Amino acid sequence: MALSVVFLATVGASLAAAIRYKTEADAFEDNKRVAGQWSAAVRAGTVPRTIPARRPVDLVQVVDARGRVTNASRAASEQLPLSRVRPPPDDRFQNITECGTSQGCVILMAIRATPTPGSPVVYAGMTEPAILATNELDIGIAVGAAPIVGLVGWTSWTMLGRTLRPVQTISARMAEITGTDLSRRVPLPPGRDEITMLARTANETLARLETAVKQQRRFASDASHELRSPLAGLRARLEEALAYPDDVDPREAIRGALATTDRLEAIIADLLELARLRAADPVPPERVDLAALATEATGARVNAVPVRVRAPSAVPVSGSRIQLARVVENLVVNAQRHAEGEVVVRVEAVDGQAVLTVEDDGDGIAPADRERVFDRFVRLDDARRRDPAGTGLGLAISREIAVAHGGTLRVEDSPRGARFVLRLRSLDGTPARPPAAGASGA
Template sequence: MRRLRPATVRARATAGAVAVVAVALALASVALLGLLRSGMLRNAERDAEQQAVTIAQLAAGGRLDRMRAPVHGADFVQVVNARGRVLRATPNLAGLPALEPAGPQRPGTVFRTWRIRPLGGEHRQRVVRVTTQTPDGLVSVYVGTSLRDVDAADDTTTAALVVGGPLLLALVALVTWRVIGRALRPVEAIRAEVAEISDRDLHRRVPVPPTGDEVARLARTMNTTLDRLESSGIRQRQFIADASHELRSPLTVLRTQLEVALAVRDPELWPELISGALEDTDRLERLCSDLLLLARIDAAQPAASARLDLGGLVRDAVDARLGDRVPVRVRAEDGVVVEGSELWLTRVVTNLLDNAQRFAAAGVEVTLRASGPPDARTAVLEVRDDGPGIPPADRERVFERFTRLDDARSRDHGGAGLGLAIARDLAAHHRGTLTAEPSPTGARLVLRLPVIAPAAGTD
């Protein structure tokens, strides 16, 4: 069965269309033949019944001698008494026995179809029998009408359907094959173009047909996907280049310090050289950790999620910091509950504080509040510093990876340009946002996260 099944969409659609039309044509043919046959048969019965009723009325009044020749629509008449004797008959039945030798049993009208061979016809006869009571007993009047017109119409219609049905199915198959082929032509063009696109040809796009239909929407969606792939490839190459550059610098310095330590024979200088080498090693370790975290975020790897009191998390993150250059003031509302990873949200707060500590002049201020309607509250965490601030044109660029507004100053303070990028990615992972917003002095970074309702039974 699988081998007989059409292999292409075009063939399956054509076969389906032909099958549906064939079933519909068969049902319509049966209905047409039935309606045609029943209509013509009803007309023949009506004419024969009228003739039979008229003759039966004559018999009931004892006036069978007044019976006339059959009118148009009746081929023969035969009148039979209760003993089966023929009382009257048309010339074409003269001398023939009764159609039903048993004779009439009770009054009524009966319709039957017979083949009366003595009439010399090859068509069937529709016979109407009307039985009535007469002074001499029950009498049955048989009136027959030929079904030649019914049979001829039936044969003609059947022949027309036998010849026209396959032609119609062939026409449906041809039209469906052509229409489906034309409709799928853009799909084949899209497939061929996508098959030729390699990882080095992501700038290429599939053709968009001017039809505005589902195929055109498919082509536009494919081009949008290629846009994302190209952008992802560009970001990946840029990320690799920036990461290589960031790793090369501390490695070069570390190698230089180690070579100097080998060349210098004075033991008193070794602690200073080793201390410098350790600082660069720490910088390499932090950079590798940031790169691994970014890779994990990009891969959308899930982290353990729980209900968290964001105010308590912020206070714990601030209290855990030792040796900050400037003091940190915290004002946080109680009962601001969010859902997420405690480790990752702590990393967001830590990165925001690290960024503020690098540029603050005298202090850093952290505020937490909940805003919005009761059914859609949002946690708003602001980290402000009194440093030089962020120019309006750079408020989005600071969240790009390896971005430094002041490269030399950031490098001196140990930043690789990944802290804010990691913080924004982690915020997005928690269905939140991180933005740089206007501030009268210094920088103002705002984290927004959806607040969840407290669990039942908690205050």
């Protein structure tokens, strides 16, 4: 509104100045035409005593070199000159505005009849037009602009209210959203303007936040459940040892308590690893030979199930050596847990990707469970039977590390047993392509 007033005031002032300039210029032009006619008559000696003149240029005088009026129109004085200004010989034409005369303010054109020193001067002019002498023009423009200002103000107010109404609705809805209820969404205004884009972005952010909070709550619930079970077992074993000292072997009770403590320690360590992967700053990448890393990580494994590594050549990748070694160890441990006689680890470069495959000859994983095994604390029945002390976090940590390195970790089809495939971008390859259509998983 204020900008509209300033704009219209500027336009009005400019318009008034232009009108005044045009009026004054036209007046001087009319005066010059009439003064030029009577200047020629002076030089010809044909000027009557009473000069005939018509409005608007009705003030005409001929004044001699002594300042006496020799000829005048009826509207002009026959005694007092219209002006004391006399044009010099080298500038015969002059525009003059005189105030204080009997006619008030007048606009004159003074023309020296000849360049000679004693030449008479012809004055032709008119009373200053009211448009120049009064504020009528300004008042008229202001009166004319008032409805425009009102219309602009009403339009601006209406449009601003219509524009801000969705913002108020969005603000009110955002105020209703709390940490306990993130299911609400802000309404999307019609159209494709910036406010609609803002509302859409807010809804997308709320959806991501809701998903993150649900995952956090589920994680907290699963963690508390997984920690409660060994703690309850530990408490029961210790209470039994105290309640029945004659029936319970103290050494066996201590060994059981230590085993439960080891499982608690493993769960807590894995939980801390997950939290660090999510919250810590990225580790500066280094060049890692995935083939050599797989050989080193599996060579240290002592287990009844042998591990064969097939890595005919170096496959360099960029990342954290410690974290990638953790992935290889987790996959090999998981494969040894389910294998019947052998685990095979393959490392190769395929289409610009570094591909690490860990296969076992066990019972395999059902297609319906191939994504579920990467969820936190998920342990299939076979895993619980083969390794009761497991935490159910190894595969979840492995996928977090793979994603943090810009790669993927999936369970894919295999003729026998389970087949885990880690794909990372190879430093010696071209940009990675998606997995083949026959691959299973997300």
